[in-house]
Amino acid sequence: MAEPLPDLIEEIVADNGVDDFQAVAEQLLPAEDVEIATLLESLPVEERMSLWEVLPDVRKIDVLVEMRSDPREVLISATPDDKWSAILLGIDAEDLLELMDSLPSKLLELAIQALDEQQQAYFRDATQFPDEQVGHWISHEMLVLPLNAKVRDGLRLIRRNVPAHCDSIFLVNRSGQFSAAVKLTAVFGAPEHLPMVELTEESMPVIKGTDDSTTASLLVQRSGYAALPVIDDNNKLLGRHDIVSASELVNENYERQVMATAGMDEDEDLFAPVAKSARSRALWLGINLLTAFLASWFIGLFEATLQQVVALAVLMPVVASMGGIAGSQTLTLIVRGxxxxxxTSANLKALMTKELKVGGVNGVIWALVIGIVAFMWFSDPLLGLVICLAIFVNILAAALAGVVLPVILEKLKIDPALSGSVILTTVTDIVGFVAFLGLGSLFLL
Structure with missing residues (x-):
């Protein structure tokens, strides 16, 4: 894209927009599909539709594949039925797998019919796996030879075509079962009469089609290979999972976790209808309200203390804030791990010990700092001692909760990235308020 994205958005949206979207479309011809997708997602719906209508049909499928689900579905629903025959020309199984959840059933049938016979077979095979399993996302473009092949066969195969992000030839037996892999670099320079099996890799990892897609993708990223073979339960070679697809799945999973911490969907449209956005966010606002009422109930238990020592009410947000921040740091680390x-259960105890030590060190340092500040502010040494102890207790509790909560949530099959932060905030608020106000009642009354 010749013009930076912010400048292009400014040009289209500001000053009542542009009159000639065809000129904008021509300007986008050299741009990558992902750049066009990002631009479309960044535009209000009216301008988005105007630009979409003038994009060449041959590029529309590739652009839709790069878009998030919500803005993609807006474009799909607004495209007239008679346009789809031209748009779907040349679609392949991988594109359709990416788009299938966004397509209405009638349009999905039309897209399947647009696939050639081989691509239809690939599509049927992939849909046997749910999208949480890596078998749903495999590539069928790979270099395959029989187990008894010679180096000359490998060289002939390489000269014919090498798929993108492919660095190995997979060897299979007569039943199509994966046996071994040979790096392309090992083939070059080897005697042509040499059997390929003498050049095989000693320990290439193998992925099962039923493996979790994120776990399998991380394995590819760490393997040192451009792609790994994917097999079924009978060891039959299904395809390969390459580094690009793996990185996309890992990035999507990370974005999902980041958005989930705010109770939001990573596919949400920037310009989604107000009612839809409000509805999708209302649930977590309601849950947060319930946890806030719970914390308020605990505060109400110390109403008499607050009436007599007003300084406690002034300093309460400090206690809650320090615990919340300390806990969120630990929670983020554990969720990532x-x-x-x-x-695992093997290193969890050591990790908890380490986090408690970190919490203890930070607790002592910041408890002393805040205690001194409170003493100087209110000229009350006992108040300084109370908040000092409360801060220390709350930071320790936050560290413990930050380790234990996500582990428990995962065992309960609840996404810790989605619900961990809400529960953690409730825990640190309650522990902090009870510790602070309880110690205040003990020392200051």
Missing amino acids: LALGQI
Whole structure:
């Protein structure tokens, strides 16, 4: 894209927009599909539709594939039925797998009919796996030879065509079962009469089609190979999972977790209808309200203390804030570790010990700082001692909750990225308020 995205958005949206969207479309011809998709997502619906209508039909499927679901569905629903025959020309199974959840059933049938026989077979095979499993996302473009092949066969195959992000030839037996892999670099320079099996990799990881897509994608990223073979339960070679697809799935999973911490969907349209956006966010606002009432109920238990020592009410937000921040730091670390498969029952105790030590060090430092500030502010040494102890207790509790909560939620099959922050905030608020007001009642009355 020759013109930076912010400038192009400004040009289209500001000053009552542009009169000639065809000129904008021509300007976008050299742009990558993902750049056009990002631009469309960044435009209000009216301007988005105007630009979509003048994009060349041959590029529309590739652009839709790069878009998030919500803005993509807006464009799909607004496109006239008689336009789809031209748009769907050349669609392949991988594109359709990406789009199928956004297509109405009538349009999905039309898209399947637009696939050639081989692509229809690939599509049927992939839909046997749910999209949480890597078998749903495999590529069928790969280099495959029989187990008894020679180096000359490998060279002939390489000269014919090498798919993108492919660095290995897969060897299969007569039943189509995966046996071994040979790096392309090992083939070059080897004697042509040499059997390929003598050049095989010693320990290439293998993925099962039923494996979790994120776990399998992380395996590809760490493997050092451009792609790994994907097999079924009978060891039959299904396809391969390459580094680009793996990185996309990992990035999508990360974005899903980030958005989930705010109770939002990673596919939400920037310019979604107000009613839809409000409805999707209302649930977590309601849950947050319930947890706030719970914290308020605990505060109400110390109403008499607050009436007699007003300074406690002034300092309460400090206690809650310090616990919340300390807990969110630990929670983020643990959620990431769980997502990457780095945390197990074997290292959980050591990790908890480490986080409690970190909480203890930070608790002592900031408890002393805040205690001194409170003493100087209110000229009351006992008040300084009370908030000092409360801060220390709350930061320790936050560290413990930040480790334990996501582990428990994962065991309960609840996404810790989605609900962990809400529960953690409730825990740190209640522990902080009870510790602060309870100690205040003990020392200041």
